[in-house]
Amino acid sequence: MEYTIGEVSKKLDMSTYTLRFYEKEGLLPSIKRNQQGIRKFNEDNLYWIDMVRCFRDTGMSLQDVKHIVDLTNEGHDTLEERKHILQEHKAKVQQQMDNLQQHLHKIDKKIQWYEGDTTACEIQSRV
Incomplete structure (x- = not known):
């Protein structure tokens, strides 16, 4: 199943601004876009967003979250x-x-x- 950024925002109760910021900072790997450039989120992306929120809500720095994402990608x-x-x-x-x-x-x-x-x-x- 795929979701738009608006659907993800509602589903996870997060602002679209935060989602875009996380993507821009490299905290959300592998967000796909369709031919019109619209972000398409899948279940794996939702899992990552939830983990990033968990890390941030418990005080982990953006730098440390990014490091974990980078290591995961390795x-x-x-x-x-x-x-x-x-x-x-x-x-x-x-x-x-x-x-x-x-x-x-x-x-x-x-x-x-x-x-x-x-x-x-x-x-x-x-x-």
């Missing part, structure tokens, strides 16, 4: 390098999640304090 011999990049990114995301969880706990304690639990905001050691 073929099977780059699997280990791609895996290493993703393992490092995963560790960063996990650290961010741990930090957010700690902050969420503090926010919960503050809410408890506002609800009348005056012991909720006592300073606790970080052991």
Whole structure:
């Protein structure tokens, strides 16, 4: 099945501007065009767009995303390098999640304090 950029925009809830930008930056390999120059997206393209969005939403730089795309285009011999990049990114995301969880706990304690639990905001050691 093929999709136009407008259909992809609606299907993935992304702006056409973002899709064009990602293509221009080389983050979306192998977008085909018809004889009129209209982009035609297939299921593989949708998968890549979803992965790029995942990487970007989790804080990966455009440069790192581009590097993964370039390595992917080089073929099977780059699997280990791609895996290493993703393992490092995963560790960063996990650290961010741990930090957010700690902050969420503090926010919960503050809410408890506002609800009348005056012991909720006592300073606790970080052991």
